Amino acid sequence: MDIARRSLLAMAAFAGGAAMSTRTSAQSAVAPADPTETLRLWPGRAPGGEGVSxxxxxxxxxTDPAFHDRFAQYTTDPLMTVFRPERPNGSALLLIPGGGYRWSVVDKEGFDVARVFAASGTTCFVLRYRLPGDGWAAGADAPLQDPQRAIRLIRSRSAEFDLDPKRIAILGASAGGHLAGLASARTDAVYADIDAADHASFRPDLSILMYPVATMADPFVHAGSRDYLLGSSPSPERIAAYSLERMAWRGAAPVFLVHAIDDASVPVENSLQLLSTLKAHQVRAEAHLFQEGGHGFGVRLIQGRPAEAWPDLVRTWAKRLDFAL
Structure with a gap:
């Protein structure tokens, strides 16, 4: 009995120690350090900021030290945070996180996703962009000025980053997917050239749109994104002008769409309607719809579920297009 009792006590102590070790390990986990390299988009003040205060x-x-979940508001000096891979594969990826045009998230669809693609050799640039409600003269086009300028900067400085200037991709999520879609579809520069970098093309060579806010029209619009971009009562003409599925995509780069069918914030019809438009305009496109995943899953919130495969699906698709990611 004594031996049995001692054995049970020892087992309990071991189990308690293991649990304590697990808790200590979890508590000691800290979020990875941020990269220190950033690039300002504009040599002086961003354009049209005379009325911005x-x-x-x-x-x-x-509240968990193991990961960050930050968002940026009232950005006046837009920038890119650079993730340099150990072995560059020659491709670049500009990441545009979401935030409903109210703010721009930093980690979930920015830094977290950049680390995944930088690990396979892609040089990643996470964009912190301006928002339309902050008083910029360009209004709804103010956010678009930033990815157009960012792509031009990356392309014009491709030698510095060991990049192929013809392999610059864009990845946008949620409202950032709308902004990436504008950058992919529109052919008009929305700011005046300011230096030699603006002689480069501002259109991406590949587009990845994650659960994008594509339409500005009812019934499938994400109302918050529309309100912050276009105001509370936009005209039908303005709604049409900023709805991705109503744009002329012919000649645009190939597009990859990712969406969860159970997305309650941005209905999957946003991607389905856009896919029909891409097909009609003969744009090479691929779409992956997952049964579950909700909205805003990035890479961290879908671990252990089928949607976790989306980065590998993107890489496989891009490889068929001779584009390493």
Whole structure:
């Protein structure tokens, strides 16, 4: 009995120690360090800022030291955070996180996703862009000025980053997917050239749109994104002008769409309607619809579920297009 009792006590102590070790390990986990390399988009003030008086702020929502969940508001000096891979494969990826045009998230669809693609050799640039409600002269086109300028900067400095200037991809999520879609579809520059970098093309060579806010029209619009981009009562003409599925995509780069069917924030019809438009305009496109995943899953929120495969699906698709990601 004594031996049995001692054995049970020892087992309990071991189990308690293992649990303590697990808790200690979880508690000691810290979020990976941010890259220190950033690129300002504009040599001076961003265009059209004469009436802008806001002050930029970045807010942390996470209470878990293992990961960040930040969002940026009132950005006046847009920038790119650079993730340089150990072995560059010659491709670049500009990431545009979501935020409903109210703010721009930093980690979930930015830094977290950039680390995944940088690990396979892609040089990643996470964009912190301006928002339409902050008083910029260009209004709804102010956010688009930033990815157009960003792609031109990346392309004009491709030698510096060991990049092929013909292999610059864009990845946008949610409202960032709408902005990436505008950057992919529109052929008009929305700001005046300011230096030699603006002689380069601003259109991407590949587009990845994750659960994109594609339409500005009812019944499938994400109303918050429309309100912050176009105001509370936009005209039918303005709605049409900013709805991706109503744009002339012919001649655009290939597009990859990712969406969850159970997305309750941005209905999957946003991607389905856009896919029909891409097909009609003979744009090479591929779409992956997952039964579950909700909205805004990025890479961290879908671990262990089928949608976790989306980065590998993107890489396989891009490889068929002779584009390493």
């Amino acid at each position: 806001v002050t930029g702020v970045v807010t942390e929502r996470s």
